[in-house]
Amino acid sequence: MQYRRNPKNGDMISVLAFGCMRFKRDEKETERQIIKAIEMGINYFDTAYIYPGSEATLGRILSKGYREKVKLATKLPHYLVKKKEDFDKLFLTQLERLKTDYIDYYLIHMLTNLEVWQRLVSLGILDWIKEKKEKGQIKNIGFSYHGGQQEFIKIIDAYDWEFCMLQYNYYDEYNQAGKNGLLYAAEKGLPIMIMEPLRGGKLVNLPKEALSVFEESKEKHTPAEWSFRWLWNQPQVLTVLSGMNSQEMLAANAASASKAEAGILTPAELDLYGRVKEALNKSFLVPCTGCSYCMPCPQGVDIPLCFSSYNETATSGKLHSRLNYILRTSGHNASKCVGCGLCEKHCPQSIAIPKELKKTTASLESFPYKPMSALVKRFMRQ
Template identity: 80%
Template sequence: MQYRINPKNGDEISVLAFGCMRFKRDEKETEQQIIKAIEMGVNYFDTAYIYPGSEATLGRILSKGYRDKVKIATKLPPYLVKKKEDFDKIFHTQLERLKTDYIDYYLIHMLPNLDVWQRMISLGIEEWIEEKKAKGLIRNIGFSYHGGQEEFVKIVDAYPWEFCMLQYNYYDEFNQASKNGLLYAADKGLPIMIMEPLRGGKLVNLPKEALQVFDESEEKHSPAEWSFRWLWNHPQILTVLSGMNSQEMLQANVASACLAQADIITDKEKELYKRVKDVLNRSFLVPCTGCAYCIPCPHGVDIPMCFTCYNETAVTRKISARFNYIVRTAGHNSSKCVGCGLCEKHCPQSIAIRKELKAVTASLESFPYKPMAAFMNRFMKH
C-alpha cells in the first residue's frame, strides 16, 4: 500500500480509501472485507449519517480492536439541521453508532452552494465546530461537494477548511468542481479526497470501442486500473474512495494502490484517455466536455451541470438524474435560460446550447419536478 502525507496534520493516509456507502446485507462478509482491507493497509474509512446502517456496522466492526488503526470520516447532512440543537443530536448519534469518542475527518455533507453554508452559519455551526475541535471530538473539518466550479470556489473561501472531498475522474476532469477547482483547493493547502473514481461503474463497464483504445497501450490495465492510475497521477489528491463490496475487488484495488505514483502518466497515455472520453461523449445526449467556457451565464444557468445531469438520464434512472439535477442546479436550472445565445459564442464543441437547454427543461423539469424541487428546497434551507 502506498501512503500520502496530509500536509495539514502529517497523517499518513492510504491512497486507497474504503467507501462505506453500500455495505452488503451479510455483516459477517462485510466484517471480513473491512478487516482484510485494514490488514492490507487501507486506513481511511468513509461513511455518513444518511447511509443506511453504515455507521453502526462500521462501528461494531472497528470496535473489535481496529479503531486505533484507522481514520474514520463521516458526514453531517445540512438539510436535516433545522435548529442549533440538531448539530449535537446528529453528532452524538454518530458517535454512538460508530462506538468512538472522536471523529478523525468530519464533513459537511454534499454542500450544494454557499447559501446552504451561510444558513448553517446563522445556526451557529462555526462556534459548534470550534467547541468540538477544542474538546478533541472532531480532529479535522471539511466538506463534500457535487456542484459546479463557481460555487465550489466560493465554499472553499468561506471557511478555514482542513480538507474537502469532490467527485473527480478522467471523464469528469472538466465537470463539477473540475480540475480548476481541484487545483484551487490544493493551492489553498487543502488535502483532497476523491469520490466517484469510477463514475458509478460507468468507467468500468466501458463500450467495446473504448476498451479497444486502451488496448493500444503497451501497458495492460483493467478499466478500473486505468481510472485509479489517472487519479493517483495527481499529487494534489490525498486518497481515492472505492466502495469495495467483494474480496476480488478489494484485492484488485489494493494491488493497483501498491503501484500508485504521481506524475507517471505519459503523453501517449494522456492521448488514450482523451480518445476514451471522446467515445463516452458520443454515448451521451449532449457532447458537453464540461470545459465551462459557456459560463458565467448572465441569467445564472449552470450550463455544464445542467448537461451533466441530462446526460445521466442516458445511463441511470430518471428519478436519480432528476434528484441530482435539483440538488446540483438549485437556483441555476435550465429553465432560467432566456435564449440570449451568448453562451454559444464561446462553446468549443459548437453545441446548440439554447436548444439543448430546452431539452433539459423538458426532460428534467417535467412533473414531478416542481413539487420535488419545492420539497428539497424547504428541506435544505429550513
C-alpha cells in the same frame, strides 16, 4: 500500499480509502474484508449517518482493536438539522454507533451551494465546530460536494476548511467542482479526498468503442485501474474512496494502489483518456465535455452542469436525474437561458447550446419539476 502526506496536519493516508456506503448483509464477511483491508495498509474509512447500518457495523468491527489503526471519516446530515441542538444530537448518535469518542475527519455531507452552508452558519455551526475541536471530538472538519464550480469556490472561501471531498474522475474532469475546483482547493493547501472514481460503475462497464481505445496501450490495465491511475497521477489527490465489497476487488484495487505514484502517466497514456471520453460522449445526448469554455453565462446558467444532468437522464433514469438537477443547479438552471448565443461561439464541441438547453428544460423542468423543487428547497431550509 502507497501513502500521501496530508499537507494540513502531516497524517500519512493510504492512497486507497475504504468507502463504507454499502456493506454486505453478512457482517462476518464485511468484518473479514475490513480486517484484510487494514492488513493491506488501508487506513482511511469513510461512512455517513445516512448509509443504512454502516456506522454501527463499522463501529462494531473497529472496536475489536482496530480503531487506533485507522482514520475514521463520517458525515453530518445537515438536511436533518433544524435547530442548533440537532448538531449534538446527530453527532452523539454517530459517536455511539461508531463506538468511539472522536472522529478524525468529519464532513458536512453533500453541500451543493453556499446558501446551504449559510443556513448552517445561521444555526450556530461555527461555535459548535469550535467546541467539538476544543474537546478533541472532531480532529479535522471538511465537506463533501456535489454542486457546480462557482458555488464550490464560494464555499471554499467561506470558511477555514481542513479538507474536502469531490466527485472526480476522468469523465468528470470538468464537471461539478472539476479540475479547476481541485486546483483551487489544493492552492489553498487543502487535502482532497475523491469519491465516485468510477462514476458509479459507468467507467468499469465501458462500451466496446471506449474499451478498444484503452486496449491500444502497451500497458494493460482493467478499466477500473485506468480510472484510479488517472486520479493518482495528480499530486493534489490525497486519497481515492472505493466501495469494495469483495475480496477480489479489494486485492485488485490494493495491487493498483501499490503502484500509485503521482506523475506516473505518459503523455501517450493521458491522450487515451481524451479519446475514451469522446467514445463515451457518443453514447450521451449532448457531447458536452464539461470544459466550461462557454462560461460564464450572463444569465447565470451553469451550462456544463445542466448538460451533465440532461445526459444523466439517458443512464440514470428521470427521477434520479431530476433530483440531482434540482440539488445541483439551484438558480443556475437551463430555463434561465434567454438564447443570446454568447456562449455558443466558445464551444469547442460546436454544440448548439441554447437549442440543447431548451431540450434540457423540456426534459428536466417539465412537471413535476416545480412542486419537487419547492419541496426540496423547503426541506433544505427547514
